[in-house]
Amino acid sequence: AAIxxxxxxxxxxxxxxxxxxxxxxxxxxxxxxxxxxxxxxxxYYGRGFIQLSREDSYREASQELNGDEQTLVVDPDIVTQDAWQALKVSVWLWKCKVQRVGGPSKNKFRRTTMVVKSEEESGPGHPTAELLYGLYVEIAKFLGVADSELASNEC
Structure with missing residues (x-):
């Protein structure tokens, strides 16, 4: 929990x-x-808590986190070695991919899902998109986010 x-x-x-x-x-x-x-x-299948996939993503994450493009490309299993590695990649993905498209800042949850998952999985009515949005709402309410401040399930 602390990590x-x-x-x-x-x-x-x-x-x-x-x-x-x-x-x-x-x-x-x-x-x-x-x-x-x-x-x-x-x-280059999905690894990390928020799953990093595709060689170009491993290359970008490796450059940012390790100072070279090859570490995670040559040995992508580094991401799964421990919880800290899985979290580092997930934080990188959130900061460098999700925040850049403005999902959190524009308060549009589906935009975050489009980056993390596929466009298909983030579409209106898709079970993955609906499950993720429901999970977000539960967590937000638990954290004390007011109903009026909840993100829309839009792009």
Whole structure:
């Protein structure tokens, strides 16, 4: 729990964004039980609490977190070695990908989902999108975010 609190406090601007981030952490890791996708057939499958995938993402994260482009490209399993590595990649993804498209700052939860998941999975009525949004709302309410401040489920 402490490692998650450190990660959350290092990247979010307010409790509402914290709820968004934590919802994606919980969903992407099946409740912090997994640090990687199961049964993936590709070398650069999802790893981390918020899953990093595709070689270009591993390359970008490696440059930012390790100072070189190759560390995570050559050995992507580094991300799954421990909770700290999984969290570092997740914080990087949130800061460098999600925050840049303005999902949290524009208070649009679906925009965060479009970055973290696929466009298909973030579409209106898709079970993943609806489950993630419901999880976000529960966490936000638990953290004391007022109903009037909840993010819309729009892009």
């Amino acid at each position: 998650v609190a450190i990660g959350v406090s290092s990247v979010v601007q307010d409790l509402n964004e914290a709820a968004m981030f934590v919802a994606h952490l919980i969903y992407g890791s099946s409740g912090f039980r997994q640090r990687e996708e199961i049964d993936s057939s590709t070398h």
